[in-house]
Amino acid sequence: MPKAIETEKRPRLPARAIFGSFLAAAVVAAGTALGLIGAQDIPQAEDFRFTRGTTLAPGEEMRLRGYLTDVAADARIGFRITGHTGTRGDAAANLDLSESRARAVQAIAEDMGIDPARLTWAGGVGGADPLPRPDGVTDREWERDLSRTTVEVFPLP
Numbered sequence: 001m002p003k004a005i006e007t008e009k010r011p012r013l014p015a016r017a018i019f020g021s022f023l024a025a026a027v028v029a030a031g032t033a034l035g036l037i038g039a040q041d042i043p044q045a046e047d048f049r050f051t052r053g054t055t056l057a058p059g060e061e062m063r064l065r066g067y068l069t070d071v072a073a074d075a076r077i078g079f080r081i082t083g084h085t086g087t088r089g090d091a092a093a094n095l096d097l098s099e100s101r102a103r104a105v106q107a108i109a110e111d112m113g114i115d116p117a118r119l120t121w122a123g124g125v126g127g128a129d130p131l132p133r134p135d136g137v138t139d140r141e142w143e144r145d146l147s148r149t150t151v152e153v154f155p156l157p
Helices: 015-041 060-072 091-111 139-146
Strands: 045-049 077-083 119-124 148-155
Touching: 045 060, 060 091, 060 148, 077 091, 091 119, 091 148
Parallel strands: 077 119
Antiparallel strands: 045 148, 077 148
C-alpha cells in the first residue's frame, strides 16, 4: 500500500489580493507606457525651411503648426527655437536674418496660444551651424537647405 503523502499547509493569499496586486501593477505599467509613447510621438528636433528672408517655404507653416500642436498638447514639454542661414555673405547680416527667422517661428507659437514661459530660448546663429553637406549635392542646393529654423523639444523640469 502506498504511503499517504503529507501535504504541507501553507497560508494562502485570498484571490482578491492577488488579483488586486496584478491590476495595480498593470495600471502603473500602462500609465508609464502611455507617458513614454506620448513623449516619443514628438521628434526631439525638427527643421523648418525658409525660401527667402522670413518667409517659410511652401507647406512649412502648416507642418510647423502641426508640430507645435503636438508640443502645445503637453504642458510638460518645453522648446527652443534656433534660426539659421547659409554660410555665404555678411556674417552680421546672416546673424540678424537668423534671429528674425527665430522670432517669426516664435510669433507663430504665440499666435497658437502656447505659453511663452515654455520657450526657453529663441535666437539665431547665422551660418555658424551648417548642416553636413551630402555627397552629390551642389553648393546651391546645400545653401538652400541651410535656410531653416530648428525647433527642439524637451521635458521641462
